Amino acid sequence: MLYVIQLILFVLVFGTGVYLFGKAVWDRYRFLRLGQADPTRSGRHGERIWSFITNVILQKKVIAEPSGLGHLFIFWGFLVLVFGDLDFLVYHITGWHFPWEHMAWYLFMQEMFSLFVIAAIIVAAYRRYVIRPMRTEPSLEAGLILGFITLLVVTYFVTTGADIALHGDYPGNASPVLNGIAHAMTGGSTTGLLIVSEIGFWIHVLVLVSFMYVIPRSKHSHMMGAMANWYFRRYDSPGKLRKLDLEDESVEEFGVGQIQQFTWKQLLDGYACTECGRCHINCPATLSGKPLSPRNVILKMKDTITAEGPGMLAQMAAGAENLSTQPLFESVFSEEEIWACTTCRACEEACPVANEHVQDIIDLRRHLVLTEGKASPEVNKVFQNLERQSNEWGITRRDRAKWVGDLDVKTMAEVDGKAEYLFFVGTAASFDQRSQKIAQAFAKILLEAGVDFAILGEEEESDGDSARRLGNEFLYQEFVERNIEIFKTYGVKKIITTDPHAYNTFKNEYPDFGFEAEVIHATQFAAALIEQGKLKPSVAVNETITYHDSCYLGRYNGIYDAPRFILNAIPGVKLVEMERHRNKSMCCGAGGGGMFKEETGTRINVMRAEQAIKTGASIIGTACPYCMTMMNDGTKAHGKEEEIQTYDVIELLAMSIGA
Known part of the structure; x- marks a missing residue:
């Protein structure tokens, strides 16, 4: 009994x-299931199973x-x-x-x-x-x-x-x-x-x-959520943003203003989160005192869908067609935290459960900009400058090719599109006086190596990256259409650029709009020329150099070796690494439109410059014109601009080949 x-x-x-x-x-x-559909999470089952085995069973990312x-x-x-x-x-x-x-x-x-x-x-x-x-x-x-x-x-x-x-x-x-x-x-x-x-x-x-x-x-929902998250992880470019269908007339709101407007996979991130804080301690916005924590963004999403979910299910059971929930910017997120993100992806790189924070933040920005018409005065100024002059500074577009000077650089119009490579100069290297030297150095390298290239000159448009990362998808897609039309006019099949932001969007995002080309970053191209013997660095550059990894070149596209290969090929260079380098590099603060926004708290570039100064290097090497500006300003803030100068890797290579 x-x-x-x-x-x-x-x-x-x-x-x-x-x-x-x-x-x-x-x-x-x-x-x-209350979230939106996400068709990118299907297929590739073999890779998904292997990802599950390595990252869930073997805990590869956890023990990193x-x-x-x-x-x-x-x-x-x-x-x-x-x-x-x-x-x-x-x-x-x-x-x-x-x-x-x-x-x-x-x-x-x-x-x-x-x-x-x-x-x-x-x-x-x-x-x-x-x-x-x-x-x-x-x-x-x-x-x-x-x-x-x-x-x-x-x-x-x-x-x-x-x-x-x-x-x-x-x-x-x-x-x-x-x-x-x-x-x-x-x-x-x-x-x-x-x-x-x-x-x-x-x-x-x-x-x-x-x-x-x-x-x-509790947070231990990650015991199940992380398994699903690794299986449904993304397999395209890690930093690629989702395309909005702006031609769908049935859509009244763009971006995410209510919790159910996130996709089911974005909501799943909340249940996968371990609250370990790896994203938190790698976020430059968090570390510099901004009101943003990528961990809190994910957890707020989880708490909101958990709280709102029962009510939404009840509305569905009652036959409601449009679910009613609290506006996220009234009850969950502040505009300040969403604008603080630099889109550097340090959070995603550190996350042991494959959470994708940046798309969430961009979707929230899209809602502010496209649906509510909200942005700070400096961001709105950027949009106006892009609309009027196709560059963030608002400088007349007729000056776009003034950097060429007396260099023998032809435009695509002059060669009738017959050049093998289009050198897409980009906005910063076209208009910023310091960054123009990068464009000049790369042009000299291409001429020295006998590369068949041309530029667009006054026909060159903004690549649109700043507009997209600042939430203005409408303006971004306008630039995409214009650029694709120009590229097709000249039969462009190969693009080289010194700008990682242009490189990323051309390579990974323009294919969504029907354009594909071979896109090569300047450091990749120059490294290949050295390997092929077409460039022979011979002039010694007797300096100790620390290289700053660009987020859009490194974490977005995995290009870490090419810039270092170039530096190691230059006689006299001693390469020293900062404590945070390669995939753990700290952002300079320029990404996500950060270069054009006002910062609260400590300036991120000042923090990054301090890390470079601690190495004892005499030169900071960069591979991005935006990083160049931010690191220059960072060393000036420390009063060290005479002791440690900033050069693009391409400039240092040009010095070594006597250009």
Whole structure:
């Protein structure tokens, strides 16, 4: 009779836990379905499965940082303990063991992983509640989860030890901890051991059920959300923005102003977020005191869809065609935090669960600009200048080719489109006096190597990147149409540019509008010319150089080696790296239209310049005209412009070939 009561009680308690877990998961699945469709997340199943294996099962991205090792132990320990827990529960209800519980290798592995889990939890608790680094918050929820896991392991050891002592079936060396616990309990009364076993078992069950309740309702929803997120990760260019259909007359609002206007995948990011803070401590806006945290953007999305979801489902059940929710800029986001983003993708690079923060922020900007008509005076000025003169500075477009001077550089019109390469100069190198020297240096390199190229001259338009990243998709698409028409007029098939922003949008985003060409950044092209022997750096540049990775060249397009190859090919150059370099490089602050916006807090370029100064270098090398300006201004802010100068890698190469 006692057995029947125990069985019924177990079924009721455990069944309640399963029900509550299942209901929460189902509710959140229904919430995700309230989001917009995203057709880019289908297909490529083989790659998606491999991504799941490497990043979920093997935790590749998690262990990219040393602190991730603790999570690896907890994750794998959890997987191993699931099998042990299954046997633990079945044995206490039926008295029957699964076959693996008699295998010495499994007993040893289970015990070792249990100890690893305990050790990892101690380290995690120490970091979160004693060291308290910037990226973590000592929340009650996190402590509760760590406590639950600890209790599961401890009650397993104590209860199983009591059972072994009762029956005398000692595991021996295969399970030294359990063996020791069981021997310590040997000699106790049968009644006492039974009481320890039952209390331990029911504490274990109650903790397990509590765990099942908490997981989908807390940050530990990432245990499921991250699995789906890695499977549905993007496989096109990581920084490519989604195209808006501006010709759809049924669309009354553009961008995202209500939570259901995000796609289901964007909403999934919230349930995948581990709240680890890696994005938070890598965001230049956060680090410089701006009111933006990429982690908080994702968590606000999650909290909003969780709060608004039941009401939206009720509206749907009542037959509502248009769901009514709170405007995001009245209740969730501030305009200041959304404008603070530099779109550098440091957050996405650091994220261990493949969250995509930048598209969220751009969608919110699109709503402000295209739907509400809101932007700061300086941003509106940029839009006006682009509309009138096709450049952010508003300088007359007739001056676009003045940088050429007496160089023998032809326009596409002069050669009737017969040039092999179009050198797309870009706005900064066309109009900014300092950046014009980059265009001149690259033109000299091309002439020295005998490359067949031409420019567009006064016909060149803005590539549109600034407009798009500032949320003005309408203006961006106008430039796309104009550029594509010009490119097709001259039969352009190959484009080279010194501007990573133009490189990125031509290469990765223009194909969405029907134009594809071979797009090459100047550093890639110059590195290839050196390898082919068409350029031979011979003049020594006896300087210590630290190279600043452009976000749009590096994290957006994976170009890290070409600029360094060029620098290492120049005689006399000593290359030293900043602490933050390559994929972990810090943004200069110019991206996402940042070069044209007012900054609150510490200026990002000043912070980045300080990092460069600490290397002791005499020159900061760049590969982007916008980075050039920001680093120059940064060193001036420190009063170090005479001690550490800024040059584009292309300029340094031109010096070395005597151009």
